[in-house]
Amino acid sequence: MKRLTLLLLGLALGVSATANAQGLTMQMSNGWTFTFAGNVNVFWVFSKANVNAGDASNSNIRTGLLPTFATFEAKGKEGGLTLGVHFGFAPQIQNPDQCHDNFILTCTNGGAPNLGTQAGAQIDMRQVYLTIGLKDGSQILAGRELGLFGRQNILQDMTLFGVGAVGGAQAGGTTLGRIGYGYIYPNFNAQLTYSTKPGQAQLSIGLFQPSTIAGNGTFTFTTVPRVEAEFTYNQKSGKTRYMVWAGGLWQTTKDAATGGTSLSSFGGTVGVKAELSDLSVVVTGYIGKGIGTVLMFGDATGVGGGVAGSGVDARPSDGGYAQVMYKVGPKTNVGASWGFSRLKNDQTGDGNTAVIANWASYTVGIYHQWTRSLKLVFEGTREEQGAGGGAPAQVDVSGGFMLFF
Numbered sequence: 001m002k003r004l005t006l007l008l009l010g011l012a013l014g015v016s017a018t019a020n021a022q023g024l025t026m027q028m029s030n031g032w033t034f035t036f037a038g039n040v041n042v043f044w045v046f047s048k049a050n051v052n053a054g055d056a057s058n059s060n061i062r063t064g065l066l067p068t069f070a071t072f073e074a075k076g077k078e079g080g081l082t083l084g085v086h087f088g089f090a091p092q093i094q095n096p097d098q099c100h101d102n103f104i105l106t107c108t109n110g111g112a113p114n115l116g117t118q119a120g121a122q123i124d125m126r127q128v129y130l131t132i133g134l135k136d137g138s139q140i141l142a143g144r145e146l147g148l149f150g151r152q153n154i155l156q157d158m159t160l161f162g163v164g165a166v167g168g169a170q171a172g173g174t175t176l177g178r179i180g181y182g183y184i185y186p187n188f189n190a191q192l193t194y195s196t197k198p199g200q201a202q203l204s205i206g207l208f209q210p211s212t213i214a215g216n217g218t219f220t221f222t223t224v225p226r227v228e229a230e231f232t233y234n235q236k237s238g239k240t241r242y243m244v245w246a247g248g249l250w251q252t253t254k255d256a257a258t259g260g261t262s263l264s265s266f267g268g269t270v271g272v273k274a275e276l277s278d279l280s281v282v283v284t285g286y287i288g289k290g291i292g293t294v295l296m297f298g299d300a301t302g303v304g305g306g307v308a309g310s311g312v313d314a315r316p317s318d319g320g321y322a323q324v325m326y327k328v329g330p331k332t333n334v335g336a337s338w339g340f341s342r343l344k345n346d347q348t349g350d351g352n353t354a355v356i357a358n359w360a361s362y363t364v365g366i367y368h369q370w371t372r373s374l375k376l377v378f379e380g381t382r383e384e385q386g387a388g389g390g391a392p393a394q395v396d397v398s399g400g401f402m403l404f405f
Contacts, residue, residue: 032076038069042093043163043377043400045175050393062094064163064377064400065177067124080135086143088127092173124173126188137197141206147186147296148193148204148228149249150269154183156282158323158335158365161375163398165361165383180294181361181383182321182339183286184267187296191228205229210251211297213290213306213314219253219263226251241275249291263314265290265297265306278327282337285320293317293343293357313346316353331369338362360384375402 024036043064048057067090075084129143154160157178164177179185193206206229210222230247251265271284290306292298297306308315321339328334343357365379381396 028074028076030076032074035071035073035075037071037073037405039066039402039404040068041066041400041402043398045163045166045396045398047166047394047396049395060094063092063174064159064161064398064402065157065175065179066160066402067092067126067174071127082131082133084131084133086127086129086131086145088125090124090126092124139195141191141193141195144188144190145193147189147191147208148206148230149247149267149296150183150186150286151230152232152245152247152271153269153284153286153321154179154186156271156273156284156323157182157321158325158337158367159363159379159381161367161402162365162377162379163381163396163400164363164379165381166394166396167383176294178321178337178339178361178363180341180359182319182337182341183269183284184288184291184293184296184317184319184341200235201231201233203229203231210253213253213263213265213297218255219307221254221257221260222251223254224252239275239277243273244271246270251290251297261312263290263307263312265314267291280323280325282323283320285318287316287318289316289346290314291317293319293341293359308346315346315356316344318342318344333367334365335367336362336364358386373404375404376400377402 026034028034041064043062045060045062046057047060070089070091072087073084075082077083125144127143127145129141129145132140132142134140154177157164159165159177162177163175165175165179165181167176167180190209191206193204195204196202205227207225208228210224210226212222213219226249228247228249230245232243232245235242247267247269249265249267252262253265254260254262265288267286267288269284269286271282273280273282292306306315306317307313319339319341321337323335323337325333325335338360340358340360342355342359345354345356361381361383363379363381365377368376370376376399378399379397381398382393383396384391384393386392
């Protein structure tokens with residue numbers, strides 16, 4: 001389990017842990033090392049949705065929340081610096097018929113099926129970055145990598161090893177896990193990030209490629225980079241371990257090249273993880289304004305994203321999840337979690353601050369370490385959009401394999 005966790009962190013964050021759990025490492029003649037590692041995961045997912053038009057069910061063979069990964073990394077020392085480059089390819093296995101989505105996503109191409117292509121099995125180039133390790137143990141990362149704001153929320157989510165919420169039953173890409181059901185997806189973004197030396201406490205702060213705000217198509221001018229930061233603290237006492245984290249972001253966009261109106265977006269998140277012998281508990285939450293509620297700065301809810309109908313006000317959002325996992329055997333863990341994400345209106349003129357999107361889900365799972373590298377996973381999830389008996393809901397049952405190398 002420790003080896004898999006190290007590899008997962010390496011895949012998601014590009015940290016030096018990748019070299020500790022690699023499938024293949026070669027020593028080059030110039031003193032550099034080359035590492036190839038990754039994972040392949042395959043899940044059968046059965047979904048039964050209760051949409052307004054009636055019940056619908058669907059089976060799919062697909063990738064889970066964590067995409068399959070092939071990572072290539074080279075590291076060497078020059079002039080007292082530890083230098084590295086990292087490339088991460090993240091394809092999926094499924095070839096969806098996009099006209100069979102029945103929950104969140106809708107059919108493309110005006111309802112016509114996309115024939116003659118295997119577009120679902122696309123190669124997602126998520127990671128391209130360089131690292132500069134300084135003499136004091138700190139590091140500079142420059143390139144495309146997972147964002148800082150909210151990354152611990154997804155890394156501590158048990159559905160990262162499974163499926164979680166599915167969203168579109170035949171959708172392309174990965175599943176949602178708890179994206180939009182407890183946290184906002186941090187995205188893999190172009191950045192320049194500085195991190196202090198890893199240890200009991202670590203601070204990371206970075207400048208990021210700014211994003212336009214989905215909603216009304218006017219806040220598209222990004223003059224200054226977005227700022228994101230994360231602080232983590234770890235404490236160990238015997239078999240008890242604690243981890244706390246806090247993060248934040250700030251960005252401003254404008255609706256005109258010169259003059260115009262500026263819209264400031266911000267977010268904050270906190271979380272704690274406690275490992276008490278065989279029991280693990282995670283509680284985390286976030287608040288934000290003008291950052292959306294599913295895909296950061298994006299609009300996957302169909303209700304207008306981070307900008308209110310007034311066209312000048314940023315919509316608030318909040319959410320979080322609670323998770324409990326228990327080790328029932330040397331290689332088996334069972335877990336249960338619940339989370340929600342909400343998007344509210346914010347129109348100062350008429351005082352309309354109603355909740356306009358409310359997604360929640362419940363997940364239970366069994367995670368069995370079959371061999372050192374092979375994991376067997378079974379999950380069940382109920383995902384809901386809105387409140388009350390008439391709100392769209394979906395039940396997802398999944399089982400599959402994750403092989404790390």
